Amino acid sequence: MSDATAIADRSAVPEGGSYRFTAEDAFGNETEVILVPCEEDPGVRAWVNNCTHEDQRLDTGRGAAIRDGEIICPRHGSMFDACSGDCDNGEASGTTLPGVDITVEGDAVLLTDEHYDYLHDGGVNDGDDGPGSTSHLSF
Template structure:
């Protein structure tokens, strides 16, 4: 049995895109986190829902833009590997997304990171999150 909170069924994580949820960090701040598909075991990874270059959310409620196993920043187009979180292009080149520990077991995805406490599905309730001023379309 996993020592963590069930976030979602593995099937709820889209093949292309993300599953958005909110957790409380160690400093009691609400943080948006995303589950994304990954070709390596366990098949799902979790990341903080924010570009490392600027305060831009990947998933604004309708799934993160993804292409070829990479998460795309909606502002400048930097691409982050969905499995490792690493970015080797654009404004965020040389950075990596902050990871979040999850475990996949019995068809479910569980939050097992001691730095986060699961709160709810979806994004932070208020609209004070970062916005994109990009005209990039996906």
């Protein structure tokens, strides 16, 4: 799959939030991924943008909630360590977020995971205006 592909500058990953992008696996499935700040080198980690407990995005388009180095699930409040992806509380306790391999070179964050190809910034459906309408009705 992917050779190293530039995703964003490390400075684009907010201290108290996340940077979201969409990648594609070998089967053509689109997956949202978030970059989050981490106190360990290289200063950022990448996780699949989904809680391990239920089908709930951690970043719904406004950045993931991060407090004290933990990503907070907006549905049930489970907290995942931003560096390891581990959860030790709430509904997702005992699980780990699926990681996505990245490398940081200088200020550039690169996607290096052989299972994913970078598609675009933002979420899977960002920029999707929905179905068109041919109706003559107006509201």
